[in-house]
Amino acid sequence: MISRIEGVLEDVVEGVAEVRVGEGVVHELLVPACDAGELLTQQGRRVSFFTLHYLESQGQGSHFVPRLIGFSSREQRAFFELLTTVKGIGNRKALRAMQVSHGRMAEAIAAGDAKFLSTLPEIGKRTAESTIVELKGKLDPFLKDPSATRRALEKGAVAAAAAVGAAMALAQPSGPAADAEDVLVALGEQRSQARQRIERVLAAAGVEALGADEIVTRALRSRGVG
Numbered sequence: 001m002i003s004r005i006e007g008v009l010e011d012v013v014e015g016v017a018e019v020r021v022g023e024g025v026v027h028e029l030l031v032p033a034c035d036a037g038e039l040l041t042q043q044g045r046r047v048s049f050f051t052l053h054y055l056e057s058q059g060q061g062s063h064f065v066p067r068l069i070g071f072s073s074r075e076q077r078a079f080f081e082l083l084t085t086v087k088g089i090g091n092r093k094a095l096r097a098m099q100v101s102h103g104r105m106a107e108a109i110a111a112g113d114a115k116f117l118s119t120l121p122e123i124g125k126r127t128a129e130s131t132i133v134e135l136k137g138k139l140d141p142f143l144k145d146p147s148a149t150r151r152a153l154e155k156g157a158v159a160a161a162a163a164v165g166a167a168m169a170l171a172q173p174s175g176p177a178a179d180a181e182d183v184l185v186a187l188g189e190q191r192s193q194a195r196q197r198i199e200r201v202l203a204a205a206g207v208e209a210l211g212a213d214e215i216v217t218r219a220l221r222s223r224g225v226g
Contacts, residue, residue, distance in 0.1 A: 001053050002051050002053050002068060003050065003051055003053075004048065004049065004050055004051060005019055005021060005027055005029070005048070005049045005051055005068070005070065006021065006046065006047070006048045006049075007019040007020050007021035007022075007027070007046065007047070008020045008044065008045065008046055008047070009039060009042050009043050009044065009045060009046075009047045010026060010043070010044075011043065012031070012036060012039045012040050012043065015030060015031055015033060015036055015095060015096070016028055016029070016030060016031070017029045017030075017031050017039055017047075017049075017070055019047065019049070019070075027068060028068065029049060029051065029068045029069060029070035030067060030068070030069045030070070030091075030092075030095055031049075031069070031070050031071075031095070032071065032076065032080070032095050032098035032102075033095060033096055033097075033098055033099040033121070034098050034099055034100055034101055034102075035071075035072055049070030049071060049072070050070070050071045050072075050073060050074050050076075050077045051068050051069060051070055051071070051077075052068070052069040052071070052077055052080070052081070053066065053067070053068055054066075054067055054069070054091060055067070056091070056092075067091075069091065069095065075102070075141070075142065076102050078141065078142075079102035079105070079106060079142050080094055080095075080098070080102070082135065082138060082139075083097070083098075083105075083131075083135075085134070085135075086127070086130060086131050086134050086135065087130060087134070088127055088130070089122075089127065089131070093122040094122075096121045096122045097120045097121055097122045097123050098120075099120050099121055100120070102142060103142060103143070103144065105117070105120075106139045106142035106143055107143060109131055109132055109135050109136075109139055110136075110139045110143060112132050114128040114129050114132060115128075117131060117132070173195065173198060176210060176211050176212040176215055177198050177202065177212075177215060179212035180194075180198055180212045180213075180215035180216045180219065181194050181195055181198055183212065183216045184197065184198070184216060184219060184220075187220075194219070197219040197222055198215055198219055200219075200222065201215055201218045201219050201222065202215070204218075205218075
């Protein structure tokens, strides 16, 4: 197995790097999308790649072609291998999806940021969600500060819960509306349904001031009672 290649970078075209490693010997390596731009500036220079060797099926699996993938670091290679364990993400798709650094992708996956992931090539909404589910808890080696990431996630969850709580508090009826809700619940109405009926009654009334009895009467009338 070829695990590392060093040589002179001759060309980079459409995600493929050509590296001359000896007299008359040029290796073709597939590279992640995020590395292509940097490699263009290194043409003619000596470069080093950590590689992954695999067989790519051709002609509906009738024969196989050996391929080399070149990575800028062992860590990037390890992340790629982890990413390709996700169902539906093969080698070619993973290389195109890695349009940003593997560290940025790892942070997005750890944070459950499906919206960001779905903006990457080859990663739609469904694949983004399955990637988050399948790789959860496996990303610590690729995060700059795993504990900080967890704290941020916990802080975000607390903030979200507080926002929901605040919204629910704002939705709580008061005054005649609260009294009317209690009456409707006592009459057998589900509280959520009673609240919806009361909201509709108040919306229809506009600026008209209604007492609890009138709210109850109109709410019951809206469901054909009374």
